[in-house]
Structures are given as C-alpha cells and as structure tokens.
Amino acid sequence: MSKIVRALSADGSVLCAAVDSTDIVNEIHRIHKTSPVASAALGRLATAGVIMGSLMKNERDLLTLRVSGGGPAGVLTVTADYKGNVRCCAGKYNVDLPPNAAGKLDVAGYVGKEGLLGVIRDTGLKEPYSAQIPLISGEIAEDITSYYATSEQIPTVCALGVLVERDWSIKAAGGYLLQLLPPVEEEKIEFIENNIKKMQSVTEMLENGMTAKEIALAGLEGLAGNILDEWEVFYKCDCSRERTSELLSSLGKDELRSLSESGENIEVCCHFCDKKYHFEPNEIKYK
Ligand SMILES: [Zn+2]
Numbered sequence: 001m002s003k004i005v006r007a008l009s010a011d012g013s014v015l016c017a018a019v020d021s022t023d024i025v026n027e028i029h030r031i032h033k034t035s036p037v038a039s040a041a042l043g044r045l046a047t048a049g050v051i052m053g054s055l056m057k058n059e060r061d062l063l064t065l066r067v068s069g070g071g072p073a074g075v076l077t078v079t080a081d082y083k084g085n086v087r088c089c090a091g092k093y094n095v096d097l098p099p100n101a102a103g104k105l106d107v108a109g110y111v112g113k114e115g116l117l118g119v120i121r122d123t124g125l126k127e128p129y130s131a132q133i134p135l136i137s138g139e140i141a142e143d144i145t146s147y148y149a150t151s152e153q154i155p156t157v158c159a160l161g162v163l164v165e166r167d168w169s170i171k172a173a174g175g176y177l178l179q180l181l182p183p184v185e186e187e188k189i190e191f192i193e194n195n196i197k198k199m200q201s202v203t204e205m206l207e208n209g210m211t212a213k214e215i216a217l218a219g220l221e222g223l224a225g226n227i228l229d230e231w232e233v234f235y236k237c238d239c240s241r242e243r244t245s246e247l248l249s250s251l252g253k254d255e256l257r258s259l260s261e262s263g264e265n266i267e268v269c270c271h272f273c274d275k276k277y278h279f280e281p282n283e284i285k286y287k
Helices: 022-032 036-054 107-111 141-152 186-198 202-207 212-219 241-249 253-261
Strands: 002-008 014-020 062-068 075-081 086-089 116-122 129-134 156-164 170-180 226-233 266-269 276-279
Touching: 002 022, 002 036, 002 212, 014 036, 014 212, 022 036, 022 086, 022 170, 036 062, 036 075, 036 086, 036 107, 036 141, 036 156, 036 170, 116 141, 129 141, 141 156, 141 170, 156 186, 156 202, 170 186, 170 202, 170 212, 186 212, 202 212, 212 226, 241 266, 241 276
Parallel strands: none
Antiparallel strands: 002 014, 002 226, 014 170, 062 075, 062 116, 075 086, 116 129, 156 170, 266 276
C-alpha cells in the first residue's frame, strides 16, 4: 500500500509531503519489466509525480513530468492526477549499466545529463502551464529541486530513493518534498537545511521501518509539525477502448486506409499499462 502524507509546521510556513511509493514502483517493474536502473529512474520520477500531483488543487488537474536527457532511457514520462495517482513510460526499460562511481545504480547514466525536464500542469485553462529547465544531474531529485528554484521561485528540497532487491523487485521506494510557503522567511531556509542534514537517505529511512508519516514529521522537526492529511496512492492508467480508438483515428488518412485495407486485425498497446486493444479492419474509419 503506497501512501502519501502531508504535514504542515505549526506556524504554517513549511510544508512537508512524504510518500512510501514501494508498491507503485513494484507495479512499474511488473508492467514495464524494468531493469534495476530503469526501476530506480522511473521510480524516482513517478514518486516526484505522486508528491507534485498531490499538491494540485482541482479534480481535473493533470500533471505531466517529462525528462529527456539523451541517455539510453529515451524520454521518461510520468502523469499524475490531483490525488497523486501516477502512470509512467520510457523509451527503453531493459538497460543494464555498471554502477556509478559511488557504487550506486547509475540513474544519470540511464537518463542522460544533457537535456531538459519539462513540467506541464493542465488545470483546464486554454493554455496549460508549461516550463522546461535544463537537467542539473539527471538523478531526478536535484532536477526537481532545481525546477522549483528556477521556475516557481519557491525554496523547495526534494529527496527521492528506490532500493532494488537482488531479484529486481523493489525493496523500498519513496520520497519527500519540503517547501517554504509564502511569505518566505529566510531564517526558515537554514532551519530546514539543518533538518535535511540530520535525516538519513530516503531508502535508509524506509529500510529502518520509518513510515511516510514519520518522514514527513522528521522534515519538520523543531517546527511542531502536524499531519494535514494522508491517503493511498496508486499506479493508475485511465486508458480505454474509446480513447484508443480516438487516438487511432488521429493517424494520417493514408495510414488509416492501408490499415483498413490490410484485412488484418489491429492491436494497439497502451504505453503506460501495456493493456492491448484489438480492432477489426472494418472498425477503422477514414475519410
Ligand atoms: Zn493504459
């Protein structure tokens, strides 16, 4: 059971959102048959998506995170709804890389470091909010932190972690985001930096049995943090036969005609959940 928890300091100046996303990242591994480094990269980005999605306000809000770093992963995409339910995909899942200099899974090697992090927030307005920033490290958490600093000018720290077992299943995954709320009090920045220094890495905290609630409160230590709310989050794809059919009809006329005239059944596979939809040639309409 993956769970998100949001906590607020007693004076309302600092927010901490934390998630144990172990089940979600296991689901990513199950659906996409990810190698350990791909599990770590997609797991980190999806965990960021859970947290950032949960900070949106309205039922129809939709968040998309897109990372294109030029590495073997291709483009990594995560979408999240306002409850923090996520789905994700990448260009390539079965990538094996040697560990990085620190002996860890080489997420930056898989993602690439030369490229962009895109954040799109569709709140139902004519033009969705959209920002792109250059990747800082390709390790995801630093890139999300940099996004908040450059695009939103909100002092924010994001930490993410995925621990992969020898059998490639996910032992622990999670993350937290600490954010100063306006009006920003400068002295709080130092306070929070100290808290972060005292905290172990996300995977260490989870391995030591800390819950998302305890992690959220650890981020607010000394600030009399209170839990605002908590709920379950899932890997969730909202694809349907109808939507897939709409997607099919957006292909070019010539392509649709040749599909229809081929006389063969057409299989369309959802990139996010691997669900397969079948269409008969006479269901393909073209004008
Ligand atoms: Zn799907």
